[in-house]
Amino acid sequence: MHVLVVEDDCVSAEILGSWLRHFGYEVTTADNGRDAFELVRTGRFRLVVSDWEMPGMSGVEICRQIRGRSWGSYIYVILVTSFEGVDNVVEGLNAGADDFLTKPLQPEELRMRLRAGERILSLESRDIIIFALAKLAESRDPQTGAHLERIREYCRALAEELSHWDKFRDVIDGEYVQLLYLTSPLHDIGKVGIPDRVLLKPGRFTPEEFEVMKRHTIIGGETLNAATQAHQGAEFLRMAYDIAMTHHERFDGSGYPRGLRGEEIPLCGRILALADVYDALTTERVYKPRFEHELARRLILEGRGQHFDPDIVEAFLRRESDFITISQRFDVALPAIEPANSLAPATPANLPGG
Amino acid sequence: MSFQPADQLADVFDMEDLLARCLGNFDFVQRVLNKFQERCDEDLAALEQAMVNADTELVARLAHRLKGASANASALRLREHAAAIEDAARRRALGAVPQRLGELRQEWDRFTAAVAQFEPPAIHAVSAS
Ligand SMILES: [Fe+2]
Numbered sequence: 001m002h003v004l005v006v007e008d009d010c011v012s013a014e015i016l017g018s019w020l021r022h023f024g025y026e027v028t029t030a031d032n033g034r035d036a037f038e039l040v041r042t043g044r045f046r047l048v049v050s051d052w053e054m055p056g057m058s059g060v061e062i063c064r065q066i067r068g069r070s071w072g073s074y075i076y077v078i079l080v081t082s083f084e085g086v087d088n089v090v091e092g093l094n095a096g097a098d099d100f101l102t103k104p105l106q107p108e109e110l111r112m113r114l115r116a117g118e119r120i121l122s123l124e125s126r127d128i129i130i131f132a133l134a135k136l137a138e139s140r141d142p143q144t145g146a147h148l149e150r151i152r153e154y155c156r157a158l159a160e161e162l163s164h165w166d167k168f169r170d171v172i173d174g175e176y177v178q179l180l181y182l183t184s185p186l187h188d189i190g191k192v193g194i195p196d197r198v199l200l201k202p203g204r205f206t207p208e209e210f211e212v213m214k215r216h217t218i219i220g221g222e223t224l225n226a227a228t229q230a231h232q233g234a235e236f237l238r239m240a241y242d243i244a245m246t247h248h249e250r251f252d253g254s255g256y257p258r259g260l261r262g263e264e265i266p267l268c269g270r271i272l273a274l275a276d277v278y279d280a281l282t283t284e285r286v287y288k289p290r291f292e293h294e295l296a297r298r299l300i301l302e303g304r305g306q307h308f309d310p311d312i313v314e315a316f317l318r319r320e321s322d323f324i325t326i327s328q329r330f331d332v333a334l335p336a337i338e339p340a341n342s343l344a345p346a347t348p349a350n351l352p353g354g
Numbered sequence: 355m356s357f358q359p360a361d362q363l364a365d366v367f368d369m370e371d372l373l374a375r376c377l378g379n380f381d382f383v384q385r386v387l388n389k390f391q392e393r394c395d396e397d398l399a400a401l402e403q404a405m406v407n408a409d410t411e412l413v414a415r416l417a418h419r420l421k422g423a424s425a426n427a428s429a430l431r432l433r434e435h436a437a438a439i440e441d442a443a444r445r446r447a448l449g450a451v452p453q454r455l456g457e458l459r460q461e462w463d464r465f466t467a468a469v470a471q472f473e474p475p476a477i478h479a480v481s482a483s
Binding site: 008009011014019022053082103106 | 390415
């Protein structure tokens with residue numbers, strides 16, 4: 001990664017530059033704010049380490065200028081001060097600085113702060129790309145509107161609820177909730193491998209078509225598994241794999257693709273199963289109208305212990321108001337749908353995804 | 355002992371600290387000291403001139419820059435003098451500055467002499483191996 005160092009003192013600049021090169025960064029230095037800002041405008045820098053006090057444009061001013069306009073991606077700014085004090089930190093934060101270092105600088109500290117910055121930048125890219133990927137897969141099946149946005153909110157509500165239970169306290173922590181929020185939109189990514197004639201068919205599936213449709217779980221799972229194996233540090237895709245693979249499994253073992261039952265089904269898969277069905281019930285689909293929350297609730301209760309893990313159903317009941325809020329928040333009007341040739345009675349049995 | 359030059363420098367600048375911050379690399383130490391010397395030669399002359407002109411703003415700014423550079427070169431006493439001058443200039447109390455400036459100049463001469471000696475056996479020993 002390429003770091004821009006802004007420092008009017010040539011000794012500091014020399015030390016900083018040598019450290020950063022030693023740490024493996026590419027370095028460009030500017031000795032004043034105006035040059036620095038011109039360099040930022042080239043879009044080549046996502047990490048900026050700037051001295052606070054400089055003649056002309058100060059580090060804080062550079063920071064303000066950077067935040068004052070939008071860039072292709074986030075620019076992480078670390079300000080270096082020669083004075084400590086809360087006032088300065090507050091002023092820096094208000095200007096949009098991400099972190100602070102106090103002189104005299106220590107190399108290890110600088111390295112740690114830069115690592116932290118890089119982590120944030122890479123997470124930003126990662127999260128955007130994951131969601132874009134999920135959206136791309138979904139774009140072939142445009143009837144579902146803001147399905148992915150809702151799904152991850154439902155999943156988060158359920159996971160947060162469960163995290164307070166003794167039974168799940170050790171399994172679900174803040175990171176689990178974050179990961180679930182991040183990766184749940186990938187559950188149907190395998191649909192990219194399903195032919196249009198099946199994926200976009202408005203009516204009921206023939207048994208053969210249903211078999212084809214079921215494959216979206218395995219296609220998605222295998223794709224994510226391959227990605228996990230090829231990239232160390234992509235462990236977060238492990239959960240995405242579990243989700244893609246098991247979100248159509250049912251608690252009583254009657255689901256697909258493998259007929260797992262009970263706790264054989266990863267927790268994230270069990271959570272997603274309920275969230276996915278609730279969303280299918282409460283939105284209009286080519287094969288069914290939109291159901292009110294009350295009806296959706298009843299159908300989910302009927303599936304307790306059969307389709308759904310009773311614990312997840314219980315969590316759903318305790319977070320019912322969250323579900324209602326979420327379903328309304330993303331309730332954008334869908335394009336008018338041609339009436340389907342036949343509407344099968346909608347029960348959880350043919351929901352969702354065929 | 356090959357470390358004697360570093361010992362002689364000890365009361366002028368903190369060699370150990372500088373070496374640590376230069377990641378244990380003597381070439382790097384040398385580069386930093388060279389940069390420091392170039393910059394301070396100029397700044398010190400400019401600072402004396404600014405005092406003659408009673409340009410408080412400029413005194414404060416130059417002293418500030420000298421302070422930062424000294425801290426980075428682990429020249430702690432230079433840093434103290436520069437800080438005192440900056441502080442006085444910011445308070446627009448230039449009265450005590452000439453004496454401080456004299457001390458700063460003396461300290462600077464000791465520093466450059468020490469660095470000149472520092473053409474060091476220690477460095478040759480390391481880089482010759
Ligand atoms: Fe699915």
